[in-house]
Amino acid sequence: MCAFSQSDMNFENKLFEVYEPGSSNSTLMNINGDKLITYPRGNCKIRDNYAIVNLFGNAFLYDSNGEVFSYNEIYFLKYGNDNDKFVVRAGDNYGIVDKSGNVIIPIIYDYIFPESTFKDENLIFVRKNNKVGVINIESNEVVVPIDYDIESCEAFYETNYASFKLI
Numbered sequence: 001m002c003a004f005s006q007s008d009m010n011f012e013n014k015l016f017e018v019y020e021p022g023s024s025n026s027t028l029m030n031i032n033g034d035k036l037i038t039y040p041r042g043n044c045k046i047r048d049n050y051a052i053v054n055l056f057g058n059a060f061l062y063d064s065n066g067e068v069f070s071y072n073e074i075y076f077l078k079y080g081n082d083n084d085k086f087v088v089r090a091g092d093n094y095g096i097v098d099k100s101g102n103v104i105i106p107i108i109y110d111y112i113f114p115e116s117t118f119k120d121e122n123l124i125f126v127r128k129n130n131k132v133g134v135i136n137i138e139s140n141e142v143v144v145p146i147d148y149d150i151e152s153c154e155a156f157y158e159t160n161y162a163s164f165k166l167i
Contacts, residue, residue: 014064015051017044028053030064037062047076050084050099061086061099069101075114077124077137085137087114096124096137105140 019026026041043054051062052074059074073089084099095107113125133146
């Protein structure tokens, strides 16, 4: 007997998670019924046509054809309607890659905050050397210099892109 993970069962995604009741493992499958990977249940997030599986200290990105790439960590980037970019960690550094693993934002930052809170969703907070700033995901342009203290800074910035407050 097999059960579908209700939270991840969306056949528009072309990926879904199945498990046997009583088993501690799940299997990621595509819409054709191909088994892509088996892993401990609870270690997979599915969004659109992609799944991120966390396994043995690494994260693997799968599309409906199989594994695309792996890093130490991978996060879905909340980025408008364009859901084919991912925040990744390699060693101690973070960057942004596309669905093929091509680097969009260099993997040089101490942290990239995957949740965008800007009016213009091309913008994202980054941290480097305990300072924060904002970069444009599409152009890799630094919109707000990475000069602001994380804990004590209160900075206001207006550009063509967004208005925001760092606290």
